[in-house]
Amino acid sequence: MSAVTTGPDTTTGAWWRSAVIYQVYIRSFADGNGDGIGDIAGIRSRLPYLAGLGIDALWINPWYPSPMADAGYDVSDYRSIAPEFGTLDEAAALVREAHEHGLKVVLDIVPNHTSDRHPWFQEALAAEPGSPERQRYLFRPGRGEGGDLPPNDWRSVFGGPAWTRVTQPGGIPGEWYLHLFAPEQPDVDWTSPDVRADFEKTLRFWFDREVDGFRIDVAHSLVKAPGLPDLGPDVDTSNSMTDRTDHPHWDRDEVHQIFRGWRAIADAYDQPRIFVAEAWVGRPERLALYVRPDELHTAFNFDFLRAPWRAAQLRATIDTTLAAHAEVGAPPTWVLSNHDVARHASRYARPQSERAVHALQDLLDQPADLALGRRRARAATLLMLALPGGAYVYQGEELGLEEVEDLPDELLQDPTWARSEHSDRGRDGCRVPLPWSGKEPPFGFSPEGAAAAPWLPQPAGWRALTAEAQEGDPESTLELYRTALHLRRGLAALGDGPLQWIDSPPDALHFRREPGFACLVNLSAEPLPLPPGADVLMTSEPLDRGGRLPSDAAAWFSTEGS
Ligand code: NOJ
Ligand code: CA
Numbered sequence: 373m374s375a376v377t378t379g380p381d382t383t384t385g386a387w388w389r390s391a392v393i394y395q396v397y398i399r400s401f402a403d404g405n406g407d408g409i410g411d412i413a414g415i416r417s418r419l420p421y422l423a424g425l426g427i428d429a430l431w432i433n434p435w436y437p438s439p440m441a442d443a444g445y446d447v448s449d450y451r452s453i454a455p456e457f458g459t460l461d462e463a464a465a466l467v468r469e470a471h472e473h474g475l476k477v478v479l480d481i482v483p484n485h486t487s488d489r490h491p492w493f494q495e496a497l498a499a500e501p502g503s504p505e506r507q508r509y510l511f512r513p514g515r516g517e518g519g520d521l522p523p524n525d526w527r528s529v530f531g532g533p534a535w536t537r538v539t540q541p542g543g544i545p546g547e548w549y550l551h552l553f554a555p556e557q558p559d560v561d562w563t564s565p566d567v568r569a570d571f572e573k574t575l576r577f578w579f580d581r582e583v584d585g586f587r588i589d590v591a592h593s594l595v596k597a598p599g600l601p602d603l604g605p606d607v608d609t610s611n612s613m614t615d616r617t618d619h620p621h622w623d624r625d626e627v628h629q630i631f632r633g634w635r636a637i638a639d640a641y642d643q644p645r646i647f648v649a650e651a652w653v654g655r656p657e658r659l660a661l662y663v664r665p666d667e668l669h670t671a672f673n674f675d676f677l678r679a680p681w682r683a684a685q686l687r688a689t690i691d692t693t694l695a696a697h698a699e700v701g702a703p704p705t706w707v708l709s710n711h712d713v714a715r716h717a718s719r720y721a722r723p724q725s726e727r728a729v730h731a732l733q734d735l736l737d738q739p740a741d742l743a744l745g746r747r748r749a750r751a752a753t754l755l756m757l758a759l760p761g762g763a764y765v766y767q768g769e770e771l772g773l774e775e776v777e778d779l780p781d782e783l784l785q786d787p788t789w790a791r792s793e794h795s796d797r798g799r800d801g802c803r804v805p806l807p808w809s810g811k812e813p814p815f816g817f818s819p820e821g822a823a824a825a826p827w828l829p830q831p832a833g834w835r836a837l838t839a840e841a842q843e844g845d846p847e848s849t850l851e852l853y854r855t856a857l858h859l860r861r862g863l864a865a866l867g868d869g870p871l872q873w874i875d876s877p878p879d880a881l882h883f884r885r886e887p888g889f890a891c892l893v894n895l896s897a898e899p900l901p902l903p904p905g906a907d908v909l910m911t912s913e914p915l916d917r918g919g920r921l922p923s924d925a926a927a928w929f930s931t932e933g934s
Pocket of ligand 2: 403404405406407408409410411456
């Protein structure tokens with residue numbers, strides 16, 4: 373077997389083509405000061421754990437000052453740190469220490485909207501209609517008599533209209549402003565030179581502080597069609613996974629010009645800085661446009677995340693993804709979970725449809741077999757880490773955590789819950805603070821004797837899933853991740869590069885990566901023999917007595933001897 377001892381190439385700037393990036397949802401990762409909220413001190417204390425896992429980089433969700441109407445995606449100051457998370461000095465220390473551990477640091481930039489508490493929005497509210505202050509946002513007069521109706525028919529992703537009306541001094545109803553998300557997240561107007569200049573300043577601010585890159589929040593929504601035309605009837609406006617290419621606010625062609633400018637800024641640094649786009653677009657060809665050579669480096673591949681646990685659908689997703697990325701020479705990425713979707717152990721615990729799943733939370737209405745979900749999740753991990761390109765790990769998936777589906781109503785914080793009039797429980801169930809150690813909550817999330825409980829309650833059953841409980845147990849999911857990540861790092865065949873399918877039964881996936889590596893995933897109900905001469909590197913479940921790969925399991929093996 374040909375193996376190298378280094379990780380992805382960090383000397384040519386191409387580390388991101390193969391990187392495994394671990395998503396730190398800061399509020400729920402580790403609490404350093406005992407107030408029940410994760411923070412920078414907590415991340416710093418867990419850097420040895422992260423480095424030991426075998427990942428290449430961290431992506432940290434927004435840590436900027438924010439009223440937290442949408443868990444930090446409502447930013448009131450892009451060039452500072454929220455007091456509950458720490459200080460700029462602590463942020464600098466974290467970046468430095470992460471680098472000392474060989475880990476890159478990617479931040480989250482939110483360019484579609486600011487907080488309604490951002491000084492710019494406050495200035496806009498105080499200013500007159502038509503003023504330069506208002507032109508940084510999308511203020512418009514209402515329609516109908518007295519301007520009582522919203523300017524168009526767009527809907528907020530979180531439910532309800534995408535417009536809110538402001539009140540002028542003296543209590544007089546005034547203009548409306550656009551918010552594709554919560555009313556506390558007014559959309560900025562990207563035709564404004566102030567907006568462009570200020571986001572470029574923010575990029576440089578963090579790049580100058582040695583940050584290695586940015587994940588770009590809703591990258592596909594920045595540009596709106598001139599005149600803000602109605603969507604018209606029969607359009608599900610909150611769903612951006614549309615095939616429409618003329619949508620008035622999702623995935624418009626003009627958005628690419630903004631990112632070309634951002635790429636030039638990143639490339640001006642000696643160690644080029646990188647971008648990953650969060651772009652929920654309808655077709656892989658559209659996604660590939662974001663990762664053309666002069667644009668963003670990578671983009672999350674949500675098609676993989678939305679694919680059901682079925683061989684044909686997974687294979688089709690893999691093929692279309694690889695083909696679309698090959699067209700533009702960009703490495704694909706693979707992601708199974710994040711802070712916006714039900715955890716994949718819980719998704720795979722449900723009956724699997726034949727179609728891509730759009731409303732992932734809806735799956736939770738179906739009966740669950742969590743042991744099966746966890747087993748499939750382990751197999752999915754080996755599949756994901758064997759595919760060409762980079763991969764994302766969402767904190768806690770390495771512990772096999774499930775979606776917490778029974779959070780008490782009164783504790784739910786996601787704006788989706790209120791804006792959907794309590795019909796959609798939202799995303800809190802995948803944001804529950806991590807269990808690190810001990811037998812009861814807070815499971816080491818907060819220090820011993822902490823004054824406050826974790827901001828969301830952890831299930832008692834997580835005592836079996838703490839990092840401490842899994843450490844050293846070869847059957848644990850934590851050790852599965854560690855083994856796979858370290859192997860992946862040492863295998864020249866993995867990461868960026870081509871893939872060749874090998875003929876297999878219809879309910880299996882079997883592919884080769886050169887030199888000398890193959891992955892077999894058994895999605896059928898029956899055990900599957902391994903190919904003759906397979907030299908097994910690892911499996912997600914033990915092989916059966918006949919040396920066969922059981923149902924819902926995956927194997928990595930060397931093909932050098934065959
Ligand atoms: C996508 C983020 O991942 C999500 O958490 C957030 O609510 C929206 N963008 C709005 O910023
Ligand atoms: Ca804290």
